[in-house]
Amino acid sequence: MTVSTKNHKELKEAFLLASEPAPSSSVFSDLKQQAREVLDRVGFPTIKDEEYKYTAISKRLLDKLNGFGTAESIPDIEKELRTQDVLVGAAAGYTIVCNNGRFEPQLSSMDRDLFELTALEDLESKAAARIGQIEKSEFDSFTALNSLFFKNGIHIRVPDGKIVSKPILLLNFVKSTENGSCVHPRTFIEVGKNAEVTLIERTISLGEEPVFVNSVCEWAIGQNAHARHYTLQDGRKNDLAVTNNRADVQKDATFTSIVMSLEGEMIRNNLSLDLRASNCEGNMYGLYLLNGKTHVDNHTNVDHMQAHAESNELYKGILTDQSRGVFNGKIFVRQDAQKTNAFQQNNNILLSEEATVNTKPQLEIWADDVKCSHGCTTGQLDEEALFYLRARGIAKDAAKALLLHAFAGEVLDQIKEESFKEYCETLVHARLGGNY
Incomplete structure (x- = not known):
């Protein structure tokens, strides 16, 4: 089941013809031009590409979607928000609402003494220039697609020394047209020196028509800052999604990601941590409970750039029916990253003969004084x-x-x-x- 060259080109043309990027006068015009060049040059991945070997997301999009345009705003979004009272109560903090990828400030809450919340389109040019510099378009075709077509998004800034003790809940409401459509959420979170924040993120799919959610989230973690990102994927059986999350972690800082995948037709999660300085720490945890024909692919990258940094990674899966899980975790330890401590583990339980897992932990080490381990297990109870x-x-x-x-x-x-x-x-x- 491959994507032909013809279909491969059709997918790119379908996106480019269905939606118009922001006008050239936009503060993000350079970013969008770069993204267009990447898509023209690289196109979209097929299972012939090693990184997408087990996840034919391009073919699935062509099979499932009749429309590739960017979804319009959802009416009565306030009514839909009330249906999430249980989750809002469980988060017990601040709430940010996005409507098909567009920030809804009137439905969002914040504490200006602790953090700033700004629509991307309202950023000054200096701040806007940082968008796309952590998760760059050339890293992944779907990042480029998001960079080209996001209409608006969110900039969260926690100033130096501020401790946001209550979590921030980000609710992405998405709904397709009758023909199917796409949503491109975009988020940039800046955590200053000695600051701390927790972001809980969930996408809520409305309606019955298929929708493709293609999100990008960038984290700039300052010195001695501490950030946590919890992602809950618990939507509909026919959800199609690609997420690209990347954190830039500085000296003495900590970043923790937890991804829980419970529902969806095909989901691809790309998570990357750039550990740029000494004594910083990156933690990556995942849990996927899959049934039916759900397909979830977790790809992770940890780049150890300097000495005395630590990374911990644990992904666990329980699969039944005809579901499929994919895990590919990469750890890079550069020559200057002596005294690195890196741990990676992927464990899976298969509860049916038709459930499958493809797992590939990887280490690439260029330093000689390190403690690194990786492993994977797949079996039954x-x-x-x-x-x-x-x-x-x-x-x-x-x-x-x-x-x-x-x-x-x-x-x-x-x-x-x-x-x-x-x-x-x-x-x-x-x-x-x-x-x-």
Whole structure:
């Protein structure tokens, strides 16, 4: 099942003909011109490209979408926001609302004493020039696509020394036209020196028509700053999505990402951490619970650039039915990055014979004084542990659920906000108790 050269060109032409980029007078005109050049030169990936070997997202878009234009604003968005009261309450913080990729300031909340919230189109030229400098268009064709077509987005700035103790909840409401359409959310988060912030992100799909969500999120993490990014992917069975998230991490700073993937037809998550200075730390955790024909592909990159930095990575998957998981994790340790400590692990449980996982942990080390390890496991439930629980009077289904919860719990335990952690545990409990 390959994407022909003809279809490969058709996809690029479909996007370019369906939507008009921002006018040349836009503050982002240079960024959009660069993105157009990348798409003209590179096009979109097929399974012949090593990075997309197991994820034919280009073909899926051609098969599923009849329309490739940028989706218009959703009417009655305030009504839709009220349906998320449980999640808003669980986050117990500030709320940012996006309407098909467009920032809705009148529905968003903030504390101006702690952080600044600005629409990208309202940025001054100096601030706007930073957009696209962390996650560059040439890194991925879908980043270039976002750079070309995003209409508006969000700039979050936490000034030096500010501690945002309550999490910021970013809700992306998306809805397609009858023919299908695309949404290109764009976010830039700047965390100043000695500052701290937590961002919780969820996309809410409305309606029944297919929609392609192609998001880019850039993080600039200052010296001794601490940032956490929790992503919850729990939409509809026919969701199509590509996410590109990249963090630029400075001296003594910490960045933690947790991605939970529970639903969707085909999702590709690209996550990259650039550890640029000494004593900085990057943490990457993922949990994917897949059933039906859901396909989730997690690609991660950690670049250790200087000495005395640390990275920790743990992705876990539970798959049943005909679902498919893909994990490709890369760790680069440069020559100057002596005393690096890097850990990477991917563990999977398959609950049906038709579920599949393709996993490929990678290390590329150019320094000689480092501690690096990677590994992966794919198998079924531990029969001895299952027998032990059943021998103590626990029913088979309950014993099975206990083991699966324990397996998933190692990732859930990394969530520091207790109310949001409880919310996620409820979702996991419903999934493991009801569909496995």
